[in-house]
Ligand SMILES: Nc1ncnc2c1ncn2[C@@H]1O[C@H](COP(=O)(O)OP(=O)(O)OP(=O)(O)O)[C@@H](O)[C@H]1O
């Protein structure tokens with residue numbers, strides 16, 4: 099089912115949940131809503147589900163405007179962060195509940211519930227109550243309940259955030275796999291960007307009730323259109339630095355105090371043309387510690403992440419986060435020389451925070 | 459054993475690894491004991507010396523203070539023993555001998571101290587008092603001699619048991635005057651007693667001797683009691699303590715119920731002991747119950763069935779309406795926004811705090827007028843079960859609505875949203891998803907309402923004057939009013955009869971009340 103959201107606004111009194119959101123989701127697409135806490139992801143989802151009435155704007159499922167359609171008439175399946183299983187019912191009754199409401203005959207119910215339960219690997223748990231299941235099992239039940247009525251749209255509100263890291267990894271794969279097989283249009287809310295990057299066909303990045311970007315994961319990563327997106331997508335986050343970019347006989351140079359970084363024309367021309375100070379962004383992956391590089395600084399903190407060390411290097415007043423091989427055994431206080439891969443540098447207007455490289 | 463308990467145990471062990479010296483422990487225990495003595499004495503002094511004079515004008519407060527003072531003094535030694543022996547308990551797991559030694563030594567020392575204090579404070583409990591070595595009691599004819607100490611002063615003067623003393627010399631005396639006279643006498647002072655033996659009036663002179671009426675035979679049982687008490691404290695497993703405290707606190711109730719039950723099955727009772735017509739133990743009978751069924755108590759004729767049904771009707775109607783209205787109103791107040799919601803909430807709270815009795819007379823007139831309306835008046839007017847139930851429901855609703863709102867507030871929104879998305883209508887969500895989850899709350903409120911309706915007295919009594927509408931509590935009151943002398947065993951039987959449904963109700967409700975749902979929710983969003 100194709101979903102088209104046009105200029106959607108939802109306010110709670112004076113509090114803005116989402117504002118002027120326009121989003122077109124294709125049939126069978128898996129879209130992730132990504133954004134910091136309180137940015138309006140859940141609000142958008144619940145408005146789509148019909149729990150909240152939009153203050154303004156249009157929501158269309160296919161060609162049908164559903165603004166005032168009751169939740170029960172939208173044929174939606176939703177998985178909540180809290181799972182929201184019905185504690186007084188058995189697992190079987192929980193999963194069968196949507197079917198019961200659809201007045202599906204008992205024997206068909208039975209068959210469908212068992213089928214879904216087997217797919218979810220909870221076939222043996224049908225007689226238990228939710229309180230007797232582990233978090234992971236409850237999560238599967240919630241998923242099963244959302245799937246059993248063969249919904250047109252699946253909504254996920256941070257379904258994995260209560261699970262441990264390993265279980266999250268397997269569930270991620272399973273959900274993605276299921277969604278692809280069934281071809282159900284899905285919206286997946288998360289503030290875990292790894293989840294969004296690995297699962298989604300496209301990611302809608304939101305901040306403070308506004309859509310910041312809506313693009314494929316790689317696109318967001320390589321060509322962020324706003325500073326917020328650049329900073330939010332990628333882990334560890336991008337380094338930002340106020341620089342001036344100048345041009346002299348065909349060579350571009352980004353400068354900040356003692357730091358001088360030569361640039362290619364494709365990256366250097368737009369910021370140089372902008373004139374005045376700009377914000378340069380460079381990802382930790384694009385800075386290397388080398389024998390002899392563009393810049394020297396002092397290691398301030400080393401945080402071991404396992405395979406890599408997260409290193410905070412201070413160059414004069416500026417700090418850079420970068421990643422280095424643990425085997426190099428860098429220590430705080432050590433002086434190091436850095437090499438910047440300026441072919442990956444991003445530039446933003448300091449006022450509008452829009453990218454100077456990729457226009458919208 | 460859980461990890462927590464383990465932790466607790468290892469804490470305990472640490473204490474035991476480095477024991478204090480015996481002397482140190484003793485001093486600690488004694489210090490605690492003496493502090494508690496001082497506290498209790500201060501409390502007793504506070505009641506008798508400070509509060510008492512303040513209320514000296516009111517006789518009720520006077521007796522209350524008196525009771526409190528006596529209570530303080532009475533329990534003082536035991537509190538001291540408990541407190542002093544308490545620290546010894548921590549040795550009871552590892553070194554029982556030491557625990558006992560500490561506790562008993564402390565107790566003996568405290569006992570000695572308390573006795574000595576008592577001696578000093580009561581101006582010499584062992585101090586000899588003037589006495590004639592006989593025990594007396596006041597009778598209508600005069601002071602009767604009940605017993606005589608063999609070889610004592612009275613015996614020497616040939617006073618006999620059964621003599622009725624009327625006067626000392628020529629002064630007529632009663633027992634109080636006699637004792638006063640005696641206490642003012644010196645040793646060897648002669649008292650010439652006039653008394654009646656048989657039909658003869660006689661005189662004898664008795665010489666006053668000095669005796670101490672508090673003797674070691676009194677002190678020794680006291681000490682033994684104290685020591686037993688202390689030993690119990692040391693040996694008593696910790697988890698028993700709450701039960702013992704509970705039983706202690708509930709003992710008036712337990713005794714009360716015991717009396718009601720015994721009384722209903724006996725001819726008459728003396729305390730908790732059933733007696734027959736000749737004051738002998740026994741006299742168990744079913745006649746109290748029989749007369750309820752027959753419908754005739756001491757000439758008052760009645761039929762218990764309609765009375766019972768009225769009680770039941772009031773209770774059931776009330777329970778049903780209270781549950782229905784409270785749960786729906788509670789849901790709306792918890793989940794919906796509408797104008798006046800906050801006002802409604804605070805208003806019901808005020809109503810709940812409002813003393814309902816003050817509305818008794820105004821409502822009387824309201825019901826009287828309602829009764830004048832055709833049809834409606836027959837349902838909820840004056841002198842109808844409906845009217846009574848309506849008033850009682852109104853008084854119960856504020857509590858019910860708030861209670862239900864609280865229960866609904868605790869159900870996560872997601873649960874409801876999930877049901878709506880699964881395809882349920884709003885009412886179905888309420889009925890199938892939310893109500894089952896507040897079942898303990900519904901049950902608690904239902905019990906409140908039922909018991910409130912079943913035991914209702916003032917409202918049924920007020921709004922059913924002079925009519926056939928009478929429930930069990932009202933009937934009980936009529937029974938006491940209409941029969942003289944009141945046969946309390948009959949009254950107890952009717953009271954017991956009234957209790958039966960409540961017992962049954964609780965036996966079944968217990969299971970539900972203890973049934974706490976394990977929720978399928980984690981976290982929140
Ligand atoms: N029922 C409500 N009444 C009033 N304000 C609300 C309500 N629901 C959400 N909001 C507000 O709307 C904004 C968006 O909330 P929303 O729940 O959509 O955030 P979110 O992106 O889901 O955050 P999180 O990642 O923490 O779940 C927040 O500022 C929140 O306080």
Ligand SMILES: [Mg+2]
Nearest residue numbers: 139140141983
């Ligand atoms: Mg949310």
